[in-house]
Amino acid sequence: MGIISIIFLLIGSSTAAVLEHQLIWKESRMIEMIRNGEYPAYLEYRDRMVASRSSNLATVVQSTTDYVYYEYMGNITVGTPDQNFIVVLDTGSANLLIPGTNCTTYCEKKRLFNEKASSTYIATNRPWQIKYASGDAYGTLGIDTVKIGGSGEAQLAIPRSYLGVADTVGSDFKWSPKEGIFGLAFTALAVDNITPPIINAINQGLLDQPLFTTWFGQRGAPGTSASGAFTYGGLDKNHCGPVIGYAELTNARHFQFQATGFSLGSYVSTTTYEVITDTATSFLCGPQAAIDNLAKAAGATWDPTNQVFNIPCDADAGPIKMKIGQFNYVIRANNYILKIDTNSCLFAAIPQNYAGFGPSWILGGPFMRQYCNVHDIGQKRVGFCLSLA
Structure with missing residues (x-):
C-alpha cells in the first residue's frame, strides 16, 4: 500500500517525529458515476436525503458533507x-470515524472495529452523530491508540485518541473503498468538541513541528x-519546493483564509472571498456567478443532467489566477481539466451555494495538485x- 518513511528526533526526554505517509489514490466516485451514466440518479437520491433529514439526537451535528468527491486515502490502525x-484523510472535518461490530447496514465487506479485542480501548458511552449527504452516521465515542500507517509499515502512534465507533454509516460506504474518515481540522470543528487525533499528537509532543504538509501528484490517464x-x-x-508564502487563518475551525482576484482569460473578479483548502474534494467549488464566468472563459459548457461543466480535452484558456496574501497563484489547465474517458473531459469547478454561511470557495484537487499545502x-x-511532481 505504499512505503512510509519516518525520522525520529530525540528532544529532551520525549521523542518527536516526521512521518511521510504515502497515500492510496482512487478515482472519485463522482467521475465513475458520470462515466457510467449513474450520477443523475445519485443527485436525485442525495437531494431527497438532504430534504428529508431529521434527527432527535441531542448531539452537535456538522454541516452536510458529500464524500463522492474524494480521491486520496491512507492506512491507519486502531x-x-x-x-x-483505510480512511479518507480529510482537512474539511475533524472527527475520526470507523464502523464498529454493530454496524450492519452499508458495512458489508468492510473491516469493523472490535472494541472488545483491543486491550487499550476505553468506552465513554457518549453518543455522536454526523450528517452527511448520503445519510446520517452515528454511534458511540471511544478512546484508543490510533496509528497513522498500516500494520507492517512505519507508524506514528497517537495514544488516548478519540474515535467515533459507528453503528450506522451513510450509504456511500457501500460502494466506496473507504472504511472510515480521518478528520484533520481543528477541535472547534469536531462533533462533541473532542480533540482530533492530529491535535492530540501535537498536544503530546509527538511531532517535530505542529504541522503537516500535503502533496498530490498529477492525475494520469x-x-x-x-x-x-x-x-x-x-x-x-x-x-515540494520552498514555501512561497503563508496565509493567516481567518477561522481556526477549517483551514480557512482569504483570497481575491480570481480570474481566467478576460474574466476578472476583484471580490475578496473566504476560502478553505480541502483534501477530500477533487474539484474547485465556488459561488455560482464566479464559477459560471470561469467556465465560460475556459470554454466549458453546462451539462444540466450531471450538473457539471464539460470542456474540450485540448482546451487551454490559460491559468486560473488568484491572490492569497501578498502572492499570486495559478492553476494551470492540466489541473483544472479532468479527463473521464478518451474523448470526454470536465472543467474541475462546480458551483456551491453557501447562503452567506461558511467559506465561499473550496480549493480542492486542482489547487492542491498545483501547490503543496503546509497546514x-x-x-x-x-x-x-x-x-515538483
Whole structure:
C-alpha cells in the first residue's frame, strides 16, 4: 500500500517525529458515476436525503458533507493489537470515524472495529452523530491508540485518541473503498468538541513541528493511478519546493483564509472571498456567478443532467489566477481539466451555494495538485509550495 518513511528526533526526554505517509489514490466516485451514466440518479437520491433529514439526537451535528468527491486515502490502525482501516484523510472535518461490530447496514465487506479485542480501548458511552449527504452516521465515542500507517509499515502512534465507533454509516460506504474518515481540522470543528487525533499528537509532543504538509501528484490517464503523500511534523522536501508564502487563518475551525482576484482569460473578479483548502474534494467549488464566468472563459459548457461543466480535452484558456496574501497563484489547465474517458473531459469547478454561511470557495484537487499545502496548526496559518511532481 505504499512505503512510509519516518525520522525520529530525540528532544529532551520525549521523542518527536516526521512521518511521510504515502497515500492510496482512487478515482472519485463522482467521475465513475458520470462515466457510467449513474450520477443523475445519485443527485436525485442525495437531494431527497438532504430534504428529508431529521434527527432527535441531542448531539452537535456538522454541516452536510458529500464524500463522492474524494480521491486520496491512507492506512491507519486502531487499538492494541492493530486493527487496520483505510480512511479518507480529510482537512474539511475533524472527527475520526470507523464502523464498529454493530454496524450492519452499508458495512458489508468492510473491516469493523472490535472494541472488545483491543486491550487499550476505553468506552465513554457518549453518543455522536454526523450528517452527511448520503445519510446520517452515528454511534458511540471511544478512546484508543490510533496509528497513522498500516500494520507492517512505519507508524506514528497517537495514544488516548478519540474515535467515533459507528453503528450506522451513510450509504456511500457501500460502494466506496473507504472504511472510515480521518478528520484533520481543528477541535472547534469536531462533533462533541473532542480533540482530533492530529491535535492530540501535537498536544503530546509527538511531532517535530505542529504541522503537516500535503502533496498530490498529477492525475494520469483514466485507469491509471496517481501519487500523493502527507508529511506529518515537517515540510515535504521530496515533492515540494520552498514555501512561497503563508496565509493567516481567518477561522481556526477549517483551514480557512482569504483570497481575491480570481480570474481566467478576460474574466476578472476583484471580490475578496473566504476560502478553505480541502483534501477530500477533487474539484474547485465556488459561488455560482464566479464559477459560471470561469467556465465560460475556459470554454466549458453546462451539462444540466450531471450538473457539471464539460470542456474540450485540448482546451487551454490559460491559468486560473488568484491572490492569497501578498502572492499570486495559478492553476494551470492540466489541473483544472479532468479527463473521464478518451474523448470526454470536465472543467474541475462546480458551483456551491453557501447562503452567506461558511467559506465561499473550496480549493480542492486542482489547487492542491498545483501547490503543496503546509497546514501549520501551531501558528494557525497555511503555506503554499509549488508541487515538483
